[in-house]
Amino acid sequence: METLAFQGVVGLSMAMYLWLISAGLTIIFGVLGVINFAHGSLFMLGAYLAFTFYGLLGWNFWLAIILSLAGTAVVGWVMERFFLRYLYGVDEAYQLLLTFGFILILDDAVKMIWGGVFRIPDIPAFLEGHWSVFGRPFPVYNAFIIAAGIVVGIVLWLGFERTWWGRTVRATASDREMANAIGVNVPRVFSGVFMLGAMLAALGGALGTPVRVVSPGLGAAMIIQAFVITVIGGLGNLKGAFVGSLIVGVLSAYGTLLFPVFELALIYLIMAVVLLVRPQGLFAR
Amino acid sequence: MGEGPVASPGRRRIVTPGRSAIGGLVLALLLLPLVGGQYAQYVAIQVLILSLFALGFNILFGYTGLLSFGQAGFYAVGAYGCAKLLLLTPSLLFGVVGGTLLAGAAALVLGVLCIRHTRIYFSMLTLAFGMMIFSMALKWRDFTGGDDGLVGIPRAPLEIPGLVSVSMASMGRYYYFVLAVSLVAIAIAYRLVHSPLGLTFQGIRDSEGRMAFTGVSVRTYRLIAFVIAGLYAGLAGALLPALENTVTPPVAHWTTSADPVLATLLGGIQAFAGPIVGAFLYFMIKDVIVRFTEYWLIWLGIIVVVLVMGFRGGVVSLATARWRVHRPGREGA
Amino acid sequence: MTEYLLETKGLRKTFGRLAAVAGVSLGLTEGTLAAVIGPNGAGKTTLINLLTGLLTPDTGTVRFKGEDITRVPSHGRVRRGLSRSFQIMNIFPNLTVRQNLLLPALSRRGRNLHAVARLEDETGANAEAEELLREIGLWDHRGARAGALSHGDQRLLELGIAVGTRPKLCFLDEPCAGMNPIERQTVLGLMRKLSGQRRTTFVIVEHDMDVVFSLAERIVVMNHGEVLADGTPAEIRENRVVRETYLGAEV
Numbered sequence: 047m048e049t050l051a052f053q054g055v056v057g058l059s060m061a062m063y064l065w066l067i068s069a070g071l072t073i074i075f076g077v078l079g080v081i082n083f084a085h086g087s088l089f090m091l092g093a094y095l096a097f098t099f100y101g102l103l104g105w106n107f108w109l110a111i112i113l114s115l116a117g118t119a120v121v122g123w124v125m126e127r128f129f130l131r132y133l134y135g136v137d138e139a140y141q142l143l144l145t146f147g148f149i150l151i152l153d154d155a156v157k158m159i160w161g162g163v164f165r166i167p168d169i170p171a172f173l174e175g176h177w178s179v180f181g182r183p184f185p186v187y188n189a190f191i192i193a194a195g196i197v198v199g200i201v202l203w204l205g206f207e208r209t210w211w212g213r214t215v216r217a218t219a220s221d222r223e224m225a226n227a228i229g230v231n232v233p234r235v236f237s238g239v240f241m242l243g244a245m246l247a248a249l250g251g252a253l254g255t256p257v258r259v260v261s262p263g264l265g266a267a268m269i270i271q272a273f274v275i276t277v278i279g280g281l282g283n284l285k286g287a288f289v290g291s292l293i294v295g296v297l298s299a300y301g302t303l304l305f306p307v308f309e310l311a312l313i314y315l316i317m318a319v320v321l322l323v324r325p326q327g328l329f330a331r
Numbered sequence: 332m333g334e335g336p337v338a339s340p341g342r343r344r345i346v347t348p349g350r351s352a353i354g355g356l357v358l359a360l361l362l363l364p365l366v367g368g369q370y371a372q373y374v375a376i377q378v379l380i381l382s383l384f385a386l387g388f389n390i391l392f393g394y395t396g397l398l399s400f401g402q403a404g405f406y407a408v409g410a411y412g413c414a415k416l417l418l419l420t421p422s423l424l425f426g427v428v429g430g431t432l433l434a435g436a437a438a439l440v441l442g443v444l445c446i447r448h449t450r451i452y453f454s455m456l457t458l459a460f461g462m463m464i465f466s467m468a469l470k471w472r473d474f475t476g477g478d479d480g481l482v483g484i485p486r487a488p489l490e491i492p493g494l495v496s497v498s499m500a501s502m503g504r505y506y507y508f509v510l511a512v513s514l515v516a517i518a519i520a521y522r523l524v525h526s527p528l529g530l531t532f533q534g535i536r537d538s539e540g541r542m543a544f545t546g547v548s549v550r551t552y553r554l555i556a557f558v559i560a561g562l563y564a565g566l567a568g569a570l571l572p573a574l575e576n577t578v579t580p581p582v583a584h585w586t587t588s589a590d591p592v593l594a595t596l597l598g599g600i601q602a603f604a605g606p607i608v609g610a611f612l613y614f615m616i617k618d619v620i621v622r623f624t625e626y627w628l629i630w631l632g633i634i635v636v637v638l639v640m641g642f643r644g645g646v647v648s649l650a651t652a653r654w655r656v657h658r659p660g661r662e663g664a
Numbered sequence: 665m666t667e668y669l670l671e672t673k674g675l676r677k678t679f680g681r682l683a684a685v686a687g688v689s690l691g692l693t694e695g696t697l698a699a700v701i702g703p704n705g706a707g708k709t710t711l712i713n714l715l716t717g718l719l720t721p722d723t724g725t726v727r728f729k730g731e732d733i734t735r736v737p738s739h740g741r742v743r744r745g746l747s748r749s750f751q752i753m754n755i756f757p758n759l760t761v762r763q764n765l766l767l768p769a770l771s772r773r774g775r776n777l778h779a780v781a782r783l784e785d786e787t788g789a790n791a792e793a794e795e796l797l798r799e800i801g802l803w804d805h806r807g808a809r810a811g812a813l814s815h816g817d818q819r820l821l822e823l824g825i826a827v828g829t830r831p832k833l834c835f836l837d838e839p840c841a842g843m844n845p846i847e848r849q850t851v852l853g854l855m856r857k858l859s860g861q862r863r864t865t866f867v868i869v870e871h872d873m874d875v876v877f878s879l880a881e882r883i884v885v886m887n888h889g890e891v892l893a894d895g896t897p898a899e900i901r902e903n904r905v906v907r908e909t910y911l912g913a914e915v
Binding site for chain 2: 739763783786
């Protein structure tokens with residue numbers, strides 16, 4: 047029982063990393079109409095950067111996170127501004143091929159710069175320890191992750207629904223030409239959205255550094271799970287991404303416990319069932 | 332663009348420079364063991380294997396319009412399947428045919444799920460299911476040997492019970508076996524893409540809606556293309572165990588799925604021969620790069636990006652574009 | 665009761681809160697060239713999409729030659745003798761013009777699965793495609809890439825593909841849109857010829873009232889997803905409701 051409850055907590059925090067990466071994936075797809083196959087690699091890049099600043103250089107935890115977001119955003123900007131932008135007019139297969147090429151580049155670049163696997167740095171002091179919830183220990187860091195995921199969700203929702211910027215982005219998403227006609231700088235919106243998506247992924251990676259090992263295979267593992275989430279929740283919709291993340295995160299946590307050999311098989315099984323029963327995803331319009 | 336798979340079905344046989352070039356190439360391949368040593372034969376086998384792998388990928392991508400990032404899954408099913416069979420009974424033909432069919436069966440099962448979607452979704456699904464096979468190769472230790480893979484796979488003799496049994500112990504023999512299998516498989520693929528089925532695939536690539544309104548169940552044909560690509564990937568994979576004597580999980584990894592993608596992009600998706608030419612170029616480039624650095628994938632990625640940004644037609648289309656200039660009026664046979 | 669070629673009962677399709685087709689019951693008679701007209705957003709194209717299987721209705725049935733085909737997918741309807749063209753042009757742009765017309769001919773013969781036959785050995789299908797090439801006046805362009813044709817020629821080609829399946833009933837969504845007078849004559853001539861020779865029944869959706877009134881033997885007027893009026897051109901011309909709500913001062 048203890049273990050089951052603890053595993054639920056682990057699953058929820060896993061769900062939050064997944065939520066951050068799939069939110070980025072979803073927002074980029076919603077506005078640009080492109081699925082960034084290299085999004086897992088941006089997650090990994092965020093993790094490596096945060097690890098470098100916080101774990102290796104011993105800088106302030108918050109500063110490390112901010113720097114990692116900034117660094118990943120710059121990489122995202124380069125990807126969009128100098129490459130993807132020239133492919134909006136051609137068959138979307140080439141956009142996919144381009145981002146697929148970026149996975150190869152980023153994954154190997156990470157290996158070149160950082161080498162193999164590292165030790166995990168300590169959890170920052172103020173997030174260490176356990177709370178007691180119903181008489182059971184509840185790690186503060188996990189609570190922090192869960193809170194961070196929820197806060198990001200709320201900020202995104204408010205940002206898209208309540209701000210001028212959000213309206214501009216939504217207008218661009220629903221009709222590029224019209225947005226352009228009413229004076230929206232569409233290329234700038236595209237760059238901005240891609241950077242936002244990249245930062246969300248990086249945030250997921252950065253938040254995980256004190257509790258998870260970063261390794262060069264992280265990017266591929268994350269993008270696969272993000273895809274599974276997207277298939278379950280429905281492409282291009284944030285609510286689906288959130289619920290899908292919860293399902294995949296919690297189930298794979300229990301999967302690890304119950305069927306250690308085929309932990310991943312469980313989520314593939316769910317994906318297959320969704321594909322057969324509701325191919326457009328649970329939350330598609 | 333687009334002239335490649337689009338052969339004009341005119342009655343007149345056009346004798347193209349292609350025919351003599353192909354003849355010369357086959358002759359050169361036949362003579363290779365006389366000139367080149369073990370290593371040359373080994374690399375040539377690798378090129379042939381990748382050619383088949385990429386050819387199948389391009390039937391799916393270039394001809395049917397479905398971009399799969401998970402072909403390594405079926406390649407691995409072919410490789411592991413063949414390896415298991417070879418460990419069971421030392422018969423090369425049994426292993427290769429068995430591995431290929433297993434991969435086809437896997438493509439049929441996963442294909443039913445993947446072809447429910449097209450375009451972006453399809454690509455995502457293939458990558459995900461490909462990685463599912465990778466994690467199986469890694470974690471189903473009892474069957475796959477986990478990290479260590481399957482070892483000690485014999486290069487079994489080519490045996491047709493009661494008829495012949497040819498030893499495959501020397502690299503040269505195995506090279507001729509792979510060459511023969513490849514030529515047959517390439518000829519079949521050529522015939523296929525120039526058949527009604529091939530035209531149907533191209534129709535689906537160009538317009539699914541219009542294709543459905545010629546009375547064709549688009550989904551069924553997408554599945555057929557997927558299974559064909561799976562069979563080719565499986566055949567390519569099944570030729571591997573007897574060459575390497577071992578099969579390890581990286582054959583199933585998504586980076587292996589990048590191989591046929593790159594070979595096809597290099598050679599050109601618009602031409603039948605594109606993936607084959609691309610497979611050759613791929614090994615030439617790789618051979619040069621690995622001399623300088625162990626980080627081969629970053630270069631692979633850079634080449635993909637450069638090709639996508641600037642040379643979407645690949646090498647073969649550059650060559651044929653040239654050739655067309657000298658031969659005006661060929662269209663409309 | 666008359667035996668209709670195609671008959672719908674209470675056909676309804678809503679998108680969100682909008683009823684694009686709001687309960688249409690209609691019978692189409694074999695051999696009668698009908699036209700569906702109505703203002704933009706009247707539900708004409710949605711209706712055609714429901715009849716050809718591109719959309720499934722929320723309620724209601726579609727019967728073709730007496731058989732309930734409400735749940736039959738598009739390709740199944742084509743095999744039963746129902747065909748169409750699209751409002752937004754839909755051809756195979758990277759194939760040659762000849763290959764475009766070869767596809768329906770192969771499909772009609774059930775040859776799509778043949779993986780070892782050479783295309784040039786498909787004599788029946790080739791002959792049929794060539795005949796069609798001449799009929800739509802694209803013989804000289806047979807080797808060209810379809811996507812490289814002029815707009816009017818592409819529309820003609822699409823018409824060729826639609827009738828290439830030899831349908832009993834063929835829906836044409838704005839077949840003459842963006843065509844010059846000569847191309848228009850080719851289209852009208854082909855329709856007349858096929859309805860005579862092969863007894864193909866055509867149903868057109870058209871905005872050009874000259875085309876409609878010169879060609880159609882029956883006119884169905886739609887508005888707000890409903891059939892406003894249904895009758896001969898003369899009857900429609902006289903219909904007060906139609907004149908008020910749709911034709912206005914035009915007639």
